[in-house]
Amino acid sequence: MAAAGLASLGLRPWVAEQAERLGIRQPTPVQRNCIPAILRGQDCLGCAKTGSGKTAAFVLPILQKLSEDPYGIFCLVLAPTRELAYQIAEQFRVLGKPLGLRDCVIVGGMNMVTQALELSRKPHIVIATPGRLADHIRSNNTFSLKKIKFLVLDEADRLLEQGCTDFTQDLEPIIAAVPAKRQTLLFSATLTDTLQELKKIAMNKPFFWESETEVRTVTELDQRYLLVPERVKEAFLVHIIQKFQDEHEDWSIIIFTNTCKMCQILNMMLRRFNFPCGALHSTMKQKQRFSTLSQFKSSIFKILVATDVASRGLDIPTVHVVINHNTPGLPKIYIHRVGRTARAGRHGISITLVTQYDIHLVHAIEEETKTKLKEFPVDEGNVLKILTHVNVTRRECEIELESTDFGEKKEINKRKQMILEGKDPDMELKRKKELAKIKEGKQRFKQRLQETLEREAATRLKHKLLKKKRRQQKVAGKMK
Incomplete structure (x- = not known):
């Protein structure tokens, strides 16, 4: 039945059979x-x-087209994170086994010379993150992307948006290196926000399909919020985790936070409370990232503390709970984070820790998802019991982290990138300091001006009140 269902879409029997082995029994919408x-x-x-099932939606037809005319490099797939790139490669390998498929994963954190050799051997499929592939295009002429048939952007909105990680500069040389005559495939869970930008890249009157329902999160997901004061957030987090561990020992939890530093601090803190957990963020070495993810997938530890590198596309079906340590600034970030649970028809729960400054963000999330978040009940008395212990432990972890070279690698990579762009890192640093000094001077001037205006306004008000008082005294004197 499964093969027949997929065959009705125009897929060859061997492709449908391979899909069935991967567990794709009936096609999703x-x-x-x-x-x-x-x-x-x-x-x-x-x-x-x-x-x-978005990944299989492009992998299956690409494999069929490749079987009709096999050559390398046939397809280029771009993904925003290393973990997602390896996950896509795994699907290509499993589904393309009958073809003797050759693939190549090009991501940061790995040896560039080894990658260059793999590219020179003309693999059928190249799966890459934009930054590392752009580096190869700029510095390596042993391979060509001029004959590719397919260009795929997975999590396309993330690749095309301009934010904390801007891929625009890296995408420009890649788009210039691929042929104009190609099929461009773009997939995401939140595509509509950048639809105009996507249309610029896919110019050949693309087929556009969007899920009929406007709800961006699945109905099996129980979405909750917890209103907490900013300074006691970690105490509530520890209490919630302990509650789940006591009631459901086999449940797995992902905790999302907004910075690499906070991710590392929370991981250290939770380990001190004897929770089995690991961290996943961009400043870790690639081998560490692989190790952490595989240990979480195999349930060696049940808690993963991560930045948004884990929010996109990763398929870990057994995640039961997602906790947002910070309220995401954009609804689509929330959608991708909570999408790590309640997958493939399973049930899941998401809890977002909301401070007094985040109420408007919750309203934006509710409007986008068309879902009203319910309050998550907690016993505040139990939270108060552990408050001092948690705050002291967190501070100890912060001091310990500050004594290490955490974040140093990020600065080194920034300097390398500047050198590749032909900039002098020391001059750039000097220029930034000068700009910061000018900005600080402007802010001080504005502050002094504001203070002067406030003093003048206060003096005028004082004079006005004195005049009023004198008039009242004169009137009172005449009446006597």
Whole structure:
């Protein structure tokens, strides 16, 4: 039945059989709509909820097209994170086994010379993060992307948006290196925000499919919030984790936070409370990231503390709880984070810790997801009992982290990137300091001006009140 269902989309029997071995028994809506369009040769923009089978929606038709005319490099897939790139490569390997598929993963944190050799051997599929592939294009002429048939952008909105990690500079040389005549496939859970930018890249009258329902999160997800004061957030976090560990010992939890430093501090702190956990963030070495993720997937530890590198595309079906240590600033970040649980029809729960400054962010999330978040009940008395212990432990972890070279690698990479761009890192640092000094001077001037204006306003008000008082005294004297 499964093979017949996939075959009805135009897929060959061998492709359908391979999909069945991977557990794809019936096509999901995104597969049912996008696969025929891709097989027809159309560009495709697909928008669907997390966990809806978007990766297979482009992997299956690409493999079929490759089997008709096998050559390398046939397809380029771009992903925003290293972990997602390796996950996509794994699907290509499993589904493309009958073809003797050759793939190559090009991401940061790995040896560039080894990667250059792999690219020179002309693999069928290249899966890459934009930064590292752009480095190879700028410095390496042993491979060419001029004959690719498919360009795929997975989590396309993240690749094209301008934010804390801006891929624009890296995408420009990549787009210039691929042929204009190609099929461009773009997939994401939150595609509509950058639809105009996506249309600029996929110019060949693309087939566009968006999930019929406007709800961006699955109905199996129980979405909660907890209003907490900023300074006691960690105490509530420890209490919630302890509650889940006591009631459901086998449950796995992902805790999302907004910075690498906070991720590391929370991981250190939770370990001191004897919680089995690991950290995943961008300043870790790639081997550490692989190790952490594999240990979490195999339940060696049940808690993963992560930045948003773990929020996109990672398929870990057994995650039961997602906790947002910070309220995401954008609703789509929230959607991707909570999409790590309640996957493939399973149930899950998400809890967002909300401070007094985040109420407007919760309202934006509710408006985007068309879902009202419910309050998560806690016993505040139990939180107060552990408050001092948690705050002291957190401070100890902060001091310990400050004594290490945490964040030093990030600065080294920034300097390397500046040198590659032909800039002098020392001159850039000097220029930034000068600009900061000018900015600080302007702020001080504005502050002094504001203080002067306030003093003048206060003096005028004082004079006005004195005049009023004198008039009242004169009137009172005449009446006597």
